[in-house]
Amino acid sequence: xxMAYALCVGxxxxxxxxxxxxxxxxxxxxGLTLLSYAVNxxxxxxxxxxxxxxxxLQAEATNYTDPLPxxxxxxxxxxxxAMTAFAVILAMRARADLGNDHVDGRLPTITEESxxxxxP
Amino acid sequence: MEHLAILxxxxxxLCGVLMLLPPISGQLSRQRSLSLAAxxxxxxxxxxLLLQAGSDEIExxxxxxxxxxxxxxxxxxxxxxxxLLLSSxxxxxxxxxxxxGDDRQGAYFHPLFxxxxxxxxxxxxxxxxxxxFVFFEVLLIASYALLIHGGGKQKTRASVHYxxxxxxxxxxxxxxxGILYGTLGTLNIADLAQKVSQLAPSEQAIASAGAxxxxxxxxxxxxxxxxxxxxxxxxxxxxxxxxALFAILTKVGIYSILRxxxxxxxxxxxxxxQIATPWLWPLAILTxxxxxxxVLAASSLRQLIAQLVVLSVGTLLVGLAMARSEAxxxxxxxxxHSTLVCAGLFLLADMISQQRGKAxxxxxxxxxxxxxxxxxxxxxxxxxxxxxxxxxxxxVGKALLLKSTLLEGEAAWVYxxxxxxxxxxxxxxxxxxxxxxxxxxxxxxxxxxxxxxxLAAVFLLLLTSPLLVIFGGPVSDFTYDTAEQLHGMSRxxxxxxxxxGS
Numbered sequence: 001x002x003m004a005y006a007l008c009v010g011x012x013x014x015x016x017x018x019x020x021x022x023x024x025x026x027x028x029x030x031g032l033t034l035l036s037y038a039v040n041x042x043x044x045x046x047x048x049x050x051x052x053x054x055x056x057l058q059a060e061a062t063n064y065t066d067p068l069p070x071x072x073x074x075x076x077x078x079x080x081x082a083m084t085a086f087a088v089i090l091a092m093r094a095r096a097d098l099g100n101d102h103v104d105g106r107l108p109t110i111t112e113e114s115x116x117x118x119x120p
Numbered sequence: 121m122e123h124l125a126i127l128x129x130x131x132x133x134l135c136g137v138l139m140l141l142p143p144i145s146g147q148l149s150r151q152r153s154l155s156l157a158a159x160x161x162x163x164x165x166x167x168x169l170l171l172q173a174g175s176d177e178i179e180x181x182x183x184x185x186x187x188x189x190x191x192x193x194x195x196x197x198x199x200x201x202x203x204l205l206l207s208s209x210x211x212x213x214x215x216x217x218x219x220x221g222d223d224r225q226g227a228y229f230h231p232l233f234x235x236x237x238x239x240x241x242x243x244x245x246x247x248x249x250x251x252x253f254v255f256f257e258v259l260l261i262a263s264y265a266l267l268i269h270g271g272g273k274q275k276t277r278a279s280v281h282y283x284x285x286x287x288x289x290x291x292x293x294x295x296x297x298g299i300l301y302g303t304l305g306t307l308n309i310a311d312l313a314q315k316v317s318q319l320a321p322s323e324q325a326i327a328s329a330g331a332x333x334x335x336x337x338x339x340x341x342x343x344x345x346x347x348x349x350x351x352x353x354x355x356x357x358x359x360x361x362x363x364a365l366f367a368i369l370t371k372v373g374i375y376s377i378l379r380x381x382x383x384x385x386x387x388x389x390x391x392x393x394q395i396a397t398p399w400l401w402p403l404a405i406l407t408x409x410x411x412x413x414x415v416l417a418a419s420s421l422r423q424l425i426a427q428l429v430v431l432s433v434g435t436l437l438v439g440l441a442m443a444r445s446e447a448x449x450x451x452x453x454x455x456x457h458s459t460l461v462c463a464g465l466f467l468l469a470d471m472i473s474q475q476r477g478k479a480x481x482x483x484x485x486x487x488x489x490x491x492x493x494x495x496x497x498x499x500x501x502x503x504x505x506x507x508x509x510x511x512x513x514x515x516v517g518k519a520l521l522l523k524s525t526l527l528e529g530e531a532a533w534v535y536x537x538x539x540x541x542x543x544x545x546x547x548x549x550x551x552x553x554x555x556x557x558x559x560x561x562x563x564x565x566x567x568x569x570x571x572x573x574x575l576a577a578v579f580l581l582l583l584t585s586p587l588l589v590i591f592g593g594p595v596s597d598f599t600y601d602t603a604e605q606l607h608g609m610s611r612x613x614x615x616x617x618x619x620x621g622s
Contacts, residue, residue: 016291020284020288025280028284032284032287032288032291035287035288035291036287036291038291039291039294039295039298042294042295042298043294043297043298043301045298045302046298046299046301046302047301047302048302068301068307069298069301072250072297072301075250075254076294079254079257079290080290082261083257083261083287083290086261086264086283087283087284087287090264090268090276090279090280090283091280093268093276094276094277094279094280097271097272097273097276098273098276098277103280103281103284104277105273105276105277105280
């Protein structure tokens with residue numbers, strides 16, 4: 001289970017970072033969202049993974065899950081959600097104000113050499 | 121007055137909420153008076169807290185009486201109260217300037233300003249690193265909105281970079297917190313400091329990765345070399361009072377580095393002691409070099425001041441890298457000076473660009489300013505202070521910092537980097553002054569005078585510089601005692617953990 005979980009976090013982080021490094025705002029926002037999913041899963045695992053454990057401290061339970069990471073994840077989800085909403089609005093505003101959806105606010109100028117290279 | 125410690129968070133929060141409600145939300149004049157009143161009260165409260173902390177008493181405010189390390193704690197020691205006083209004075213002056221008309225550019229300026237201050241104060245007061253993250257987010261989301269306040273292409277473009285970078289930074293922050301919680305099992309700063317020295321060797325590598333990820337995040341906030349490229353554009357695009365308030369945001373990063381890498385990963389951290397120092401040395405020198413070049417290359421006054429902010433961050437980093445009590449004392453003196461003077465200069469740049477018409481604050485010949493004397497005196501004080509010439513506080517700060525370097529090894533790097541930075545700043549500021557004040561093309565056709573409030577705000581900030589020199593003895597004594605307390609904290613953790621820890 002640990003392996004599958006670690007792979008999930010790893011793949012989400014990789015995709016998140018890849019998309020965040022793209023040049024247009026839409027992939028960047030999606031990348032940030034994936035990154036925040038990865039973070040939430042990661043935080044959740046910091047209290048160790050366990051199956052069939054009691055949720056909170058009980059006198060008779062021998063194993064219980066750590067409740068703190070769940071509280072942390074809840075906080076992180078709320079904050080992440082608000083931030084994503086803001087990033088989406090900002091990206092739309094930038095599209096309207098600047099006339100394109102590039103993160104730098106202007107499209108990179110394509111010189112003749114680079115287009116010539118791309119042609120087979 | 122046992123609840124005094126939480127008031128710097130509660131007052132801005134409650135005022136911000138009140139301003140969104142009907143009797144106040146409709147009228148700008150009511151919002152202004154409430155803002156100024158709240159910030160005035162805040163200055164008095166933080167001053168009282170500072171005096172209280174000056175008696176070497178560390179106030180631990182336990183919310184809801186849940187004893188640490190389980191509950192949420194606020195810690196008001198010398199360092200946090202010093203930063204609180206700094207932020208409230210800065211907030212008051214910026215608000216004074218904004219009340220002259222900048223708050224009319226868009227809606228909700230005053231509530232946003234209050235929430236921003238709440239985040240800053242919270243970050244200084246909190247005693248555990250997860251709440252540090254939460255308050256970082258509070259101040260960031262307010263700063264996103266304040267940055268774009270008023271609108272315009274420049275602001276939107278700067279905002280996109282600023283927001284995306286900081287969202288990535290927040291993710292890294294959470295990863296680091298997850299790693300530290302997974303290895304150490306706590307997030308309370310004092311408890312972390314207690315446990316980090318007893319860490320099993322197998323977990324040390326993971327914990328050090330977490331610690332260095334924290335350094336990356338704080339480095340992004342405080343604009344350390346590879347992560348500083350966002351700063352000049354962001355600060356020069358923001359409206360003047362917002363840029364002035366942002367002058368303390370980089371210092372929030374410096375404060376966090378100081379707190380985390382002195383108390384948790386300081387001298388008493390066993391195998392992880394001084395984990396950041398080998399990284400901070402080269403970064404400090406490189407930041408100074410990059411900022412020196414940036415200062416010389418700036419083409420407008422606002423950009424120049426933004427680069428001077430980076431230069432001051434480089435100077436502060438040198439003090440951090442030395443990781444000794446006397447260097448930290450000098451650093452804190454320089455931090456107070458550079459925050460107030462940079463903020464004053466941002467406000468001044470806005471007045472200059474108001475009076476120069478279309479040329480704004482770019483270094484080109486333009487019409488003469490119609491109040492050259494008042495603005496010129498302010499510029500002269502600000503320039504001498506930020507460059508670090510006597511008789512102003514920049515000189516004292518730099519001299520204290522240079523005095524605390526060790527002659528073998530350190531001085532060979534520190535002296536040239538800081539002195540060349542100062543020289544570049546001197547050249548750039550004198551060139552800027554010459555162009556802005558003397559290189560005039562024509563007489564002003566209409567005089568658009570700056571208001572008394574604006575001048576008062578600028579002089580309030582800039583006159584702290586001579587005050588810091590006149591009261592240099594008591595102030596530097598305070599900062600040295602603060603450094604002493606901070607560096608001794610990892611040996612007196614029982615003061616911060618009344619419950620004895622877990």
